[in-house]
Amino acid sequence: xxxxxxxxxxxxxxxxxxxxxxxxxxxxxxxxxxxxxxxxxxxxxxxxxxxxxxxxxxxxxxxxxxxxxxxxxxxxxxxxxxxxxxxxxxxxxxxxxxxxxxxxxxxxxxxxxxxxxxxxxxxxxxxxxxxxxxxxxxxxxxxxxxxxxxxxxxxxxxxxxxxxxxxxxxxxxxxxxxxxxxxxxxxxxxxxxxxxxxxxxxxxxxxxxxxxxxxxxxxxxxxxxxxxxxxxxxxxxxxxxxxxxxxxxxxxxxxxxxxxxxxxxxxxxxxxxxxxxxxxxxxxxxxxxxxxxxxxxxxxxxxxxxxxxxxxxxxxxxxxxxxxxxxxxxxxxxxxxxxxxxxxxxxxxxxxxxxxxx
Amino acid sequence: xxxxxxxxxxxxxxxxxxxxxxxxxxxxxxxxxxxxxxxxxxxxxxxxxxxxxxxxxxxxxxxxxxxxxxxxxxxxxxxxxxxxxxxxxxxxxxxxxxxxxxxxxxxxxxxxxxxxxxxxxxxxxxxxxxxxxxxxxxxxxxxxxxxxxxxxxxxxxxxxxxxxxxxxxxxxxxxxxxxxxxxxxxxxxxxxxxxxxxxxxxxxxxxxxxxxxxxxxxxxxxxxxxxxxxxxxxxxxxxxxxxxxxxxxxxxxxxxxxxxxxxxxxxxxxxxxxxxxxxxxxx
Amino acid sequence: xxxxxxxxxxxxxxxxxxxxxxxxxxxxxxxxxxxxxxxxxxxxxxxxxxxxxxxxxxxxxxxxxxxxxxxxxxxxxxxxxxxxxxxxxxxxxxxxxxxxxxxxxxxxxxxxxxxxxxxxxxxxxxxxxxxxxxxxxxxxxxxxxxxxxxxxxxxxxxxxxxxxxxxxxxxxxxxxxxxxxxxxxxxxxxxxxxxxxxxxxxxxxxxxxxxxxxxxxxxxxxxxxxxxxxxxxxxxxxxxxxxxxxxxxxxxxxxxxxxxx
Numbered sequence: 001x002x003x004x005x006x007x008x009x010x011x012x013x014x015x016x017x018x019x020x021x022x023x024x025x026x027x028x029x030x031x032x033x034x035x036x037x038x039x040x041x042x043x044x045x046x047x048x049x050x051x052x053x054x055x056x057x058x059x060x061x062x063x064x065x066x067x068x069x070x071x072x073x074x075x076x077x078x079x080x081x082x083x084x085x086x087x088x089x090x091x092x093x094x095x096x097x098x099x100x101x102x103x104x105x106x107x108x109x110x111x112x113x114x115x116x117x118x119x120x121x122x123x124x125x126x127x128x129x130x131x132x133x134x135x136x137x138x139x140x141x142x143x144x145x146x147x148x149x150x151x152x153x154x155x156x157x158x159x160x161x162x163x164x165x166x167x168x169x170x171x172x173x174x175x176x177x178x179x180x181x182x183x184x185x186x187x188x189x190x191x192x193x194x195x196x197x198x199x200x201x202x203x204x205x206x207x208x209x210x211x212x213x214x215x216x217x218x219x220x221x222x223x224x225x226x227x228x229x230x231x232x233x234x235x236x237x238x239x240x241x242x243x244x245x246x247x248x249x250x251x252x253x254x255x256x257x258x259x260x261x262x263x264x265x266x267x268x269x270x271x272x273x274x275x276x277x278x279x280x281x282x283x284x285x286x287x288x289x290x291x292x293x294x295x296x297x298x299x300x301x302x303x304x305x306x307x308x309x310x311x312x313x314x315x316x317x318x319x320x321x322x323x324x325x326x327x328x329x330x331x332x333x334x335x336x337x338x339x340x341x342x343x344x345x346x347x348x349x350x351x352x353x354x355x356x357x358x
Numbered sequence: 359x360x361x362x363x364x365x366x367x368x369x370x371x372x373x374x375x376x377x378x379x380x381x382x383x384x385x386x387x388x389x390x391x392x393x394x395x396x397x398x399x400x401x402x403x404x405x406x407x408x409x410x411x412x413x414x415x416x417x418x419x420x421x422x423x424x425x426x427x428x429x430x431x432x433x434x435x436x437x438x439x440x441x442x443x444x445x446x447x448x449x450x451x452x453x454x455x456x457x458x459x460x461x462x463x464x465x466x467x468x469x470x471x472x473x474x475x476x477x478x479x480x481x482x483x484x485x486x487x488x489x490x491x492x493x494x495x496x497x498x499x500x501x502x503x504x505x506x507x508x509x510x511x512x513x514x515x516x517x518x519x520x521x522x523x524x525x526x527x528x529x530x531x532x533x534x535x536x537x538x539x540x541x542x543x544x545x546x547x548x549x550x551x552x553x554x555x556x557x558x559x560x561x562x563x564x565x566x567x568x569x570x571x572x573x574x575x576x577x578x579x580x581x582x583x584x585x586x587x588x589x590x591x592x593x594x595x596x597x598x599x600x601x602x603x604x605x606x607x608x609x610x611x612x613x614x615x616x617x618x619x620x621x622x623x624x625x626x627x628x629x630x631x632x633x634x635x636x637x638x639x640x641x
Numbered sequence: 642x643x644x645x646x647x648x649x650x651x652x653x654x655x656x657x658x659x660x661x662x663x664x665x666x667x668x669x670x671x672x673x674x675x676x677x678x679x680x681x682x683x684x685x686x687x688x689x690x691x692x693x694x695x696x697x698x699x700x701x702x703x704x705x706x707x708x709x710x711x712x713x714x715x716x717x718x719x720x721x722x723x724x725x726x727x728x729x730x731x732x733x734x735x736x737x738x739x740x741x742x743x744x745x746x747x748x749x750x751x752x753x754x755x756x757x758x759x760x761x762x763x764x765x766x767x768x769x770x771x772x773x774x775x776x777x778x779x780x781x782x783x784x785x786x787x788x789x790x791x792x793x794x795x796x797x798x799x800x801x802x803x804x805x806x807x808x809x810x811x812x813x814x815x816x817x818x819x820x821x822x823x824x825x826x827x828x829x830x831x832x833x834x835x836x837x838x839x840x841x842x843x844x845x846x847x848x849x850x851x852x853x854x855x856x857x858x859x860x861x862x863x864x865x866x867x868x869x870x871x872x873x874x875x876x877x878x879x880x881x882x883x884x885x886x887x888x889x890x891x892x893x894x895x896x897x898x899x900x901x902x
Contacts (some may be wrong), residue, residue: 054801073804075808075809080805085798087801089802104807269894366730371722372737375722376741379778383755383758386755386758387757405795426649442655446648467873468838472855472859475666475867479669578841581843597754614751614755617747618747635746638746
């Protein structure tokens with residue numbers, strides 16, 4: 001696959017010695033929908049701004065389409081940004097907004113007109129040319145912003161938390177629409193968000209960032225099913241994470257003990273008896289039963305939250321730990337019921353962190 | 359880099375202005391205030407504190423006290439007029455409030471001296487007010503409404519009123535209605551609402567207004583000149599005379615520094631009350 | 642304060658107080674009586690008289706020349722300055738910022754005499770130039786405060802968006818920044834214009850021979866005796882001022898209507 005954006009050991013610091021981004025490298029491939037996911041203040045927006053050129057890199061190199069653009073002004077980089085809250089110019093009509101970039105390139109009027117018409121058709125806003133941004137709904141504003149960006153035929157479109165200001169229903173709709181537009185155009189999208197749902201729904205690839213460092217990268221499925229750190233497991237989706245101890249090592253599996261119950265996980269070369277391993281199980285992979293089973297964890301249902309298609313149960317094991325369970329549909333349990341929790345070996349993900357808790 | 363050139367072009371005029379037309383004049387006045395005056399209206403560059411000591415001379419202390427009193431009465435009257443106006447308008451729609459704020463401003467589009475002249479026509483012995491009162495038989499002898507302290511206070515209050523009305527109105531309009539509703543709900547009477555909610559919420563606004571009323575009220579020499587009939591001196595007249603008549607610039611400079619110190623002190627208090635510098639003098 | 646009538650009465654009384662001196666002057670500018678006491682009959686004689694009164698007319702034109710020149714200059718300088726102080730950092734920036742508040746907060750008389758002293762020190766001849774310079778001097782900070790109130794995080798983002806779409810600094814300023822801060826610029830200009838017309842104290846110290854302004858002329862006339870021409874002139878001045886200010890508000894209003902329509 002061809003690389004369109006390449007970040008080579010980039011760093012950013014505003015104060016001497018304090019790094020927001022430290023020695024980060026990243027390849028972005030042509031046509032992919034890449035999401036930079038992280039909590040607020042993790043540096044993801046800074047990375048985006050260093051690609052667009054609105055922020056200088058303190059160290060390292062930025063390449064767009066194999067050209068070194070580290071010192072190139074944002075006005076001359078072939079990338080465009082969809083800003084948070086869209087940044088549509090309030091004193092300009094939809095037409096003036098969308099045609100702004102082409103006018104700056106001094107393209108002739110006839111061509112501008114054709115291209116604006118075409119791009120507005122693409123985002124289904126034909127007929128809105130003379131409206132002002134304040135007369136548009138949030139979803140329409142978002143589409144104008146996309147039109148204003150893609151009309152420039154950028155190599156990459158950068159989206160900075162672009163859906164954050166929409167309400168939940170519209171957000172879900174726009175997520176699908178954004179993905180559709182991206183597939184139709186075949187442009188690379190780099191999307192920044194703190195919303196893991198959004199990341200899982202839209203991305204081809206997710207980069208998880210924490211404190212300016214890449215924690216994990218992979219497809220949504222890989223990241224959800226095989227988080228490589230407690231942080232990622234916790235950040236993406238809901239999870240139950242327990243500290244277990246290795247008690248036995250086999251040829252190809254390792255047995256761990258947690259709360260007197262034994263579980264088998266795939267063996268790792270560095271496993272040693274007595275070493276701690278975090279094991280994680282997603283709430284939807286937990287089965288509960290009223291009957292005691294062998295190797296089942298006993299607990300009391302503290303809270304039941306009915307959420308339409310699913311029901312969430314919070315189970316308490318005599319104060320030692322809490323467990324979350326998600327069940328499809330509704331349940332017959334009451335709060336206070338005693339229950340037995342069964343976890344299948346195949347649903348357990350072992351998280352062995354090299355240097356956890358820095 | 360191109361950016362550096364642009365930065366210089368953009369910043370040069372404003373910095374030059376701040377240094378040459380703000381800082382230099384004040385530093386020069388400070389310098390003058392420590393100089394000696396010769397009897398021919400010239401200055402001798404010889405360090406002395408005597409100008410500052412002269413302020414506390416019995417003649418000048420009298421002017422200072424009287425002037426401050428006039429300033430305080432004016433400020434008080436402005437507050438008394440502004441609150442009812444703001445409180446009544448608070449209950450009206452945004453449109454009415456905007457219209458009324460504009461209406462306050464319109465008279466002030468003419469020059470303050472011209473408006474003061476209008477007051478002569480109204481206040482003098484054979485003026486509109488006295489003629490009207492005599493005409494209706496309420497009085498037989500014309501009232502002495504001007505050429506005295508009353509005239510000065512009327513003129514000052516009139517001229518400086520918008521400086522109080524605007525901040526008081528904007529502070530009053532901003533009070534959250536829920537606060538007052540909540541107080542009513544808890545059984546507060548109008549007077550206690552005024553005392554416990556309106557006053558604390560509008561205090562920075564009132565202080566802002568007081569600052570913008572009191573300081574000119576001790577400085578606007580032309581009002582005391584015209585409506586006080588030249589007999590009554592306020593600090594403004596004193597400074598003016600030192601610069602233009604008596605030609606004792608060092609002493610005039612010292613009184614000016616004295617005014618500056620009071621101003622900065624009041625601003626310091628205003629900041630402590632939570633006021634913003636940007637709101638000062640804003641019309 | 643229970644009765645609506647009482648409340649309306651309060652508003653009415655205050656408004657009457659504010660308008661009384663002006664109404665009187667306008668009214669008497671049409672009065673046949675010279676004495677300003679009773680309204681005896683309607684006449685336009687004072688307006689005719691006025692056009693023969695060279696001193697008054699000259700003062701009138703001077704006043705507007707000063708107001709318009711100083712408004713334009715202080716609006717341009719103040720706007721550029723406000724932007725510069727917002728965008729760039731430099732040594733002593735907070736000190737300069739503090740200095741800029743001084744003309745707003747200090748008593749006018751102190752500003753007046755300090756400017757006079759510096760003009761004397763630098764041997765600048767008092768006249769129209771020093772008057773205009775002084776008016777620019779006390780107006781700039783008001784323009785800055787007014788323009789600064791329109792800066793916001795979203796303005797920064799609009800500018801970034803323009804850059805992102807290929808607009809250089811100059812184009813960004815004229816296409817994005819200026820239209821966005823226009824309300825602040827116009828209200829700053831309005832303020833500068835009003836302050837210039839209203840000023841007595843600073844003009845009093847910084848005017849020279851041959852640069853009489855209308856207020857200064859009236860000031861000296863009050864001591865020697867005033868003719869009803871002054872009433873006519875005052876009415877004219879009010880009219881001209883209102884026309885200028887309303888057109889400024891109109892421009893601003895039309896812009897806002899354009900955006901919200």
